[in-house]
Amino acid sequence: MTKKLLLKDVAKLAGVSEMTASRALRGAPDVSAKTKAKIEEIARAHGYVPNRIAGSLSSQSVNLVAVVVPSLNSFVFPEVLSGISAVLKDSPLKPVVGVSGYDLAEEESVIREMLSWRPSGLIVAGLEHTEATRRMLQQADCPVVEVMDVDGDPVRHCVGISHLQAGRGMAEQILARGYRKIGFIGTKMPQDFRARKRFDGFTDGLAAQGVTLDDIEHYSGESAIQTGRQLTAQMLARSPELDCIYYSSDVMSVGGLMHCLAAGLSVPGDIALAGFNNLQILQGLPLQLATTDACRHEIGERAAQIILKSREPGGVEGLVFDRLTPAISLGETL
Amino acid sequence: MTKKLLLKDVAKLAGVSEMTASRALRGAPDVSAKTKAKIEEIARAHGYVPNRIAGSLSSQSVNLVAVVVPSLNSFVFPEVLSGISAVLKDSPLKPVVGVSGYDLAEEESVIREMLSWRPSGLIVAGLEHTEATRRMLQQADCPVVEVMDVDGDPVRHCVGISHLQAGRGMAEQILARGYRKIGFIGTKMPQDFRARKRFDGFTDGLAAQGVTLDDIEHYSGESAIQTGRQLTAQMLARSPELDCIYYSSDVMSVGGLMHCLAAGLSVPGDIALAGFNNLQILQGLPLQLATTDACRHEIGERAAQIILKSREPGGVEGLVFDRLTPAISLGETL
DNA sequence: TCCGGTATCGATAACGGTTGCGATACCGAT
DNA sequence: ATCGGTATCGCAACCGTTATCGATACCGGA
Numbered sequence: 001m002t003k004k005l006l007l008k009d010v011a012k013l014a015g016v017s018e019m020t021a022s023r024a025l026r027g028a029p030d031v032s033a034k035t036k037a038k039i040e041e042i043a044r045a046h047g048y049v050p051n052r053i054a055g056s057l058s059s060q061s062v063n064l065v066a067v068v069v070p071s072l073n074s075f076v077f078p079e080v081l082s083g084i085s086a087v088l089k090d091s092p093l094k095p096v097v098g099v100s101g102y103d104l105a106e107e108e109s110v111i112r113e114m115l116s117w118r119p120s121g122l123i124v125a126g127l128e129h130t131e132a133t134r135r136m137l138q139q140a141d142c143p144v145v146e147v148m149d150v151d152g153d154p155v156r157h158c159v160g161i162s163h164l165q166a167g168r169g170m171a172e173q174i175l176a177r178g179y180r181k182i183g184f185i186g187t188k189m190p191q192d193f194r195a196r197k198r199f200d201g202f203t204d205g206l207a208a209q210g211v212t213l214d215d216i217e218h219y220s221g222e223s224a225i226q227t228g229r230q231l232t233a234q235m236l237a238r239s240p241e242l243d244c245i246y247y248s249s250d251v252m253s254v255g256g257l258m259h260c261l262a263a264g265l266s267v268p269g270d271i272a273l274a275g276f277n278n279l280q281i282l283q284g285l286p287l288q289l290a291t292t293d294a295c296r297h298e299i300g301e302r303a304a305q306i307i308l309k310s311r312e313p314g315g316v317e318g319l320v321f322d323r324l325t326p327a328i329s330l331g332e333t334l
Numbered sequence: 335m336t337k338k339l340l341l342k343d344v345a346k347l348a349g350v351s352e353m354t355a356s357r358a359l360r361g362a363p364d365v366s367a368k369t370k371a372k373i374e375e376i377a378r379a380h381g382y383v384p385n386r387i388a389g390s391l392s393s394q395s396v397n398l399v400a401v402v403v404p405s406l407n408s409f410v411f412p413e414v415l416s417g418i419s420a421v422l423k424d425s426p427l428k429p430v431v432g433v434s435g436y437d438l439a440e441e442e443s444v445i446r447e448m449l450s451w452r453p454s455g456l457i458v459a460g461l462e463h464t465e466a467t468r469r470m471l472q473q474a475d476c477p478v479v480e481v482m483d484v485d486g487d488p489v490r491h492c493v494g495i496s497h498l499q500a501g502r503g504m505a506e507q508i509l510a511r512g513y514r515k516i517g518f519i520g521t522k523m524p525q526d527f528r529a530r531k532r533f534d535g536f537t538d539g540l541a542a543q544g545v546t547l548d549d550i551e552h553y554s555g556e557s558a559i560q561t562g563r564q565l566t567a568q569m570l571a572r573s574p575e576l577d578c579i580y581y582s583s584d585v586m587s588v589g590g591l592m593h594c595l596a597a598g599l600s601v602p603g604d605i606a607l608a609g610f611n612n613l614q615i616l617q618g619l620p621l622q623l624a625t626t627d628a629c630r631h632e633i634g635e636r637a638a639q640i641i642l643k644s645r646e647p648g649g650v651e652g653l654v655f656d657r658l659t660p661a662i663s664l665g666e667t668l
Numbered sequence: 669t670c671c672g673g674t675a676t677c678g679a680t681a682a683c684g685g686t687t688g689c690g691a692t693a694c695c696g697a698t
Numbered sequence: 699a700t701c702g703g704t705a706t707c708g709c710a711a712c713c714g715t716t717a718t719c720g721a722t723a724c725c726g727g728a
């Protein structure tokens with residue numbers, strides 16, 4: 001490993017000034033094609049990697065977009081990311097991911113860390129934050145987009161769906177199909193606010209027609225098929241009268257379906273099932289599970305577009321509040 | 335949004351020099367508890383976020399570890415990440431993820447981009463890279479760990495499993511259980527080298543006992559349950575004599591299982607199934623699918639440990655080459 | 669031949685912190 | 699009261715690159 005190579009060295013080797021080398025390597029104007037080719041050649045040959053820390057400090061600009069999500073295991077956020085990446089693809093911006101672990105204190109520290117790198121934009125999942133986080137989002141001198149959820153009070157831009165409405169909508173569909181003995185299985189993670197909102201919307205929707213939940217089960221930790229299967233078995237064992245179960249996630253409803261298969265229960269004859277997210281794993285299963293699409297990809301796309309647009313001359317006029325409509329898909333299990 | 339707040343401003347507000355403010359906020363020594371408290375108070379009240387770009391340039395150190403993976407949707411890499419995060423958790427280092435999309439050219443540009451931020455370490459999935467990438471990895475003035483795979487020629491440190499061995503091992507198990515009419519379904523992504531190695535190891539293992547594959551199917555795009563189901567249906571339709579199918583991923587074998595369920599085939603009676611990765615989605619299915627554990631979490635942990643250790647006084651002696659043994663789990667489908 | 673205009677390039681000063689070292693203040697011991 | 703030692707703090711230089719602006723070279727037209 002040779003001594004570290006600086007722009008200065010490349011310039012010296014090419015017999016030009018640092019400035020010319022800098023311009024050449026950045027594709028900036030005011031460099032003749034010939035010298036540019038020469039400098040690029042030398043840089044490549046010697047494996048020069050520019051120091052973007054110095055560059056960003058000097059140019060006062062960072063081509064990074066910070067993205068903060070609660071988790072990467074949950075199947076749901078990677079798809080938001082892919083929406084973001086797709087839009088940022090042919091722009092100079094690159095997404096950088098931070099994980100908050102469904103913990104607002106951790107979120108605060110992750111966001112502080114990311115903002116300390118002075119990114120060109122910040123996209124964060126959820127509307128619930130600590131007070132300190134909200135202050136940071138307000139004062140950040142880059143566009144900020146809160147995504148996934150619209151039920152609340154966004155600090156700046158916002159793109160998402162209403163989880164209250166999603167829960168209520170599913171309640172209405174379930175009631176419309178005649179189910180009345182209804183159970184709910186959902187996460188108890190205190191800070192999974194969106195799951196909580198779906199739960200609230202769901203019970204509201206039921207209450208609107210005088211129905212209350214017959215059984216409720218909360219689990220902790222990340223959602224898993226296995227967990228869904230076990231909790232479904234337990235719930236049906238103790239509440240055999242149930243004719244429908246609503247899950248806070250598709251991952252769990254898949255587990256429910258697996259239990260029913262194993263137990264020889266007919267779905268939706270013996271028991272109807274519905275989840276949330278419209279995850280890809282629903283495709284290819286024995287039955288098409290009922291679910292609500294969370295518009296993950298599109299949310300990512302729109303958030304990234306807001307960031308991009310606010311860099312343009314005109315910029316974004318006012319604050320964006322983009323409420324997408326979550327489509328319910330009844331599948332074959334309702 | 336007020337004018338941007340600099341260390342200078344905080345210092346002025348606190349009536350101290352920039353240096354004292356800097357030390358106080360970094361927790362460096364040589365600051366009295368009283369002034370430190372005062373400075374911290376002022377910084378917090380005004381929402382000061384330090385500029386790590388300037389700080390890193392000056393201190394010549396960046397508390398980031400670059401992690402480059404092919405994808406985040408595939409269920410497999412997030413778990414490597416969680417291993418990394420777990421180890422980095424109580425250290426000053428933070429992981430930063432980049433996605434290469436199973437594309438070596440893209441990988442090169444992602445790695446160049448990450449190295450331009452002068453991270454404290456680099457973890458990259460796979461041993462296959464462009465020549466330019468290899469040069470960068472060699473010259474990088476930070477520890478570099480190639481992970482997931484050990485079949486090849488690592489540039490620096492390496493932690494992974496042998497996918498050749500994994501494929502061969504599964505072939506031996508399959509043959510040992512008496513199957514002879516064997517099909518293979520795997521990705522055709524030209525750059526998914528590990529899947530290719532498993533395939534090669536698998537055919538080698540079969541050939542060692544005079545068996546050749548009866549049918550092969552390659553698909554493009556990311557693995558999906560739906561794809562696994564469809565391809566399994568197609569393959570069994572045209573090659574009804576098959577008694578076992580090996581998939582390049584668990585996601586696909588789950589699809590195979592779903593087809594068998596739907597088609598009323600008994601597993602492994604009519605057809606045996608085996609996948610790879612030991613993904614969490616295998617838990618809770620009607621049958622425990624045969625698979626090989628890819629040691630994803632542990633690989634992440636060890637890679638991160640190497641990065642951490644090389645920052646310590648003693649450092650890492652020589653080059654680490656850590657070959658983990660992938661455990662086969664026969665499940666109930668072989 | 670001289671001139672204005674453009675293309676190409678370089679010197680200098682930031683960018684916002686931190687390192688290194690010197691300065692000052694404060695303490696108990698002599 | 700003086701001294702050595704430590705705790706606390708500030709000054710100046712510097713980290714590697716880019717913005718700004720001025721300098722030079724080169725060109726065609728008058």
